[in-house]
Amino acid sequence: MTAQSAPQAPSPFASHALAGKRVLVTGGGSGLGRALAGHLVAHGADVHLWGRREGMLREAAQEAAAGRPGSVHVATVDIRRSDQVDEAMGAIWAEHGPLTSVFNNAGANFIARTEDLSPRAFEAVTSTIMDGSYFTSTAAARRWIADGLPGSILSNLTTWVWTGSAFVVPAAMAKAAVHAMTMSLAAEWARHRIRVNAVAPGPIPTDYAWAMLNPTDKSSSGATQTDRIPAGRTGTVAELAHLVIFLLSDACAYLTGQTIAMDGGQMLAGPGTFAELAKLTDADWAEIRAQSKAASAVSAAQRAVG
């Protein structure tokens, strides 16, 4: 398969699609969270970025707020700590007003043989993804419910919630738990007008993720490479941003409990399917057709009677 270049993807949304929204992005200092923040601001949202590295958060805020100074705020929060999450959530409500939306984006991951993982290694990954998403979601939702306000929770998952994945087992387990949280809370909190959804992107190269998942030439695998993706390329931040903007907007108030994959068909092109045949030429297909027709003719002749 030849690698495709990513198309320019202009936003299909008006610049006020998220006007009046106040969105918390966890893990907003780097990678996808940082890049998404700029798209949210460009569509009218005010944004709060959480992470553990203050310098990086400040840089990210400056970048994202370039078009609308004052629209991005930051706080250093370790989302594995429920006390820090609750205090920082209280500060947003007190100093800026209620959030309208939470994007559970912070993640932790690295490739390793599962038998080599220490209990601390397992917990470093699972507590960030699972505990962090739960603490952040509930800290916002308790306030929405108490104030009688609607809200929207969106989590950044992976297609491993359906397939699992070898060599990233703690992350696959924890993301699957957040997928279960998404379905469960959607049903529990719909009566409070709180929607709970998730996105499951395929690979979108970012510095830290690739250092963790693709550290050496030998460790390169289908998960991070384009040659096994039917679309022939990785995804782009703009494409992810457009899905996120739609899900956080009021355009889909009836949509809840869903995890939406956006991976160029990667998950469906597993080794148990014939998806790899996309690389065959017209001549290959002519030969295949001739061979299978010949086999059919033999079998038809053997079946003929009289």
Ligand SMILES: CCCCC/C=C/C(=O)SCCNC(=O)CCNC(=O)[C@H](O)C(C)(C)COP(=O)(O)OP(=O)(O)OC[C@H]1O[C@@H](n2cnc3c(N)ncnc32)[C@H](O)[C@@H]1OP(=O)(O)O
């Ligand atoms: C189709 C493509 C889909 C891609 C989907 C998903 C991608 C991602 O999520 S990529 C996200 C990548 N970004 C991050 O991971 C950012 C946050 N990461 C971190 O903070 C660190 O990398 C962390 C995960 C290692 C956690 O850091 P910290 O909490 O500071 O923990 P420690 O450094 O103290 O380590 C705890 C524990 O883990 C062991 N450990 C660390 N790295 C490895 C490794 N590569 N292999 C095995 N074990 C590791 C470390 O040794 C500690 O254990 P003990 O030695 O028992 O104390």
Ligand SMILES: NC(=O)C1=CN([C@@H]2O[C@H](COP(=O)(O)OP(=O)(O)OC[C@H]3O[C@@H](n4cnc5c(N)ncnc54)[C@H](OP(=O)(O)O)[C@@H]3O)[C@@H](O)[C@H]2O)C=CC1
């Ligand atoms: N890139 C990709 O191809 C894909 C990524 N994803 C998901 O997207 C999300 C972002 O990944 P990506 O941008 O690539 O990677 P990054 O490593 O750049 O982003 C992870 C972010 O999480 C923050 N974080 C980690 N631990 C904590 C914590 N305990 N408390 C607060 N913040 C924390 C990190 O900041 P700090 O260290 O400063 O705290 C960092 O900013 C992840 O959930 C990942 O699983 C999903 C599918 C594909």
